[in-house]
Amino acid sequence: DTGVSQNPRHKITKRGQNVTFRCDPISEHNRLYWYRQTLGQGPEFLTYFQNEAQLEKSRLLSDRFSAERPKGSFSTLEIQRTEQGDSAMYLCASSSFAGTKAFFGQGTRLTVV
Amino acid sequence: KNEVEQSPQNLTAQEGEFITINCSYSVGISALHWLQQHPGGGIVSLFMLSSGKKKHGRLIATINIQEKHSSLHITASHPRDSAVYICAVTRGGADGLTFGKGTHLIIQP
Numbered sequence: 001d002t003g004v005s006q007n008p009r010h011k012i013t014k015r016g017q018n019v020t021f022r023c024d025p026i027s028e029h030n031r032l033y034w035y036r037q038t039l040g041q042g043p044e045f046l047t048y049f050q051n052e053a054q055l056e057k058s059r060l061l062s063d064r065f066s067a068e069r070p071k072g073s074f075s076t077l078e079i080q081r082t083e084q085g086d087s088a089m090y091l092c093a094s095s096s097f098a099g100t101k102a103f104f105g106q107g108t109r110l111t112v113v
Numbered sequence: 114k115n116e117v118e119q120s121p122q123n124l125t126a127q128e129g130e131f132i133t134i135n136c137s138y139s140v141g142i143s144a145l146h147w148l149q150q151h152p153g154g155g156i157v158s159l160f161m162l163s164s165g166k167k168k169h170g171r172l173i174a175t176i177n178i179q180e181k182h183s184s185l186h187i188t189a190s191h192p193r194d195s196a197v198y199i200c201a202v203t204r205g206g207a208d209g210l211t212f213g214k215g216t217h218l219i220i221q222p
Contacts, residue, residue: 035209035210042117042201043156043199043210043212044212045209048208048209055208056208058209091156093156093210100161101158101161102146102158102210103158104148104155104156104157106155107154107156109154
């Protein structure tokens with residue numbers, strides 16, 4: 001399968017713990033996006049990378065959130081000191097360049113208890 | 114007011130009916146996307162358009178740039194079309210997508 005892959009698919013964690021999600025984009029895509037979707041809402045933009053450079057961050061991305069794409073391939077999204085409000089689906093998407101069709105992963109569903 | 118508004122929020126129809134989902138936006142865009150999200154979260158991109166009309170199988174997407182409005186039509190609807198349909202825009206001068214809240218479509222046999 002050469003689509004966008006996200007791991008894990010589901011994560012349950014206790015409040016205060018750190019979690020890390022991984023996204024493997026389509027290999028030739030240089031743009032990678034992270035979105036967050038809460039129940040009943042459309043996804044919201046968090047951040048995006050062009051190759052290894054993080055070019056834009058939403059104000060939704062508090063200091064507890066950090067994203068990396070060290071070699072311009074896979075990306076990680078880490079949430080430190082998780083809160084119950086962080087419970088959401090975290091979606092990753094990739095595209096070949098700006099303005100082209102985005103391909104989405106299956107998402108990582110985070111539940112903070 | 115959200116920058117991307119969809120209507121209706123929920124739609125239940127009988128198999129075979131012609132379905133229309135509407136999307137209005139209030140910002141300048143470079144492209145509009147229609148996405149399909151199934152239970153479990155996976156999102157599939159259906160269309161990306163910046164003008165006119167696109168067709169793929171039983172799905173048709175139109176956009177009117179002057180009116181800042183787009184519609185997604187499904188002809189001969191089928192229960193497997195049941196999903197959340199999301200309108201999203203790529204804003205001019207920015208990157209990433211701005212999403213509507215989605216339309217939850219149920220097609221009953």
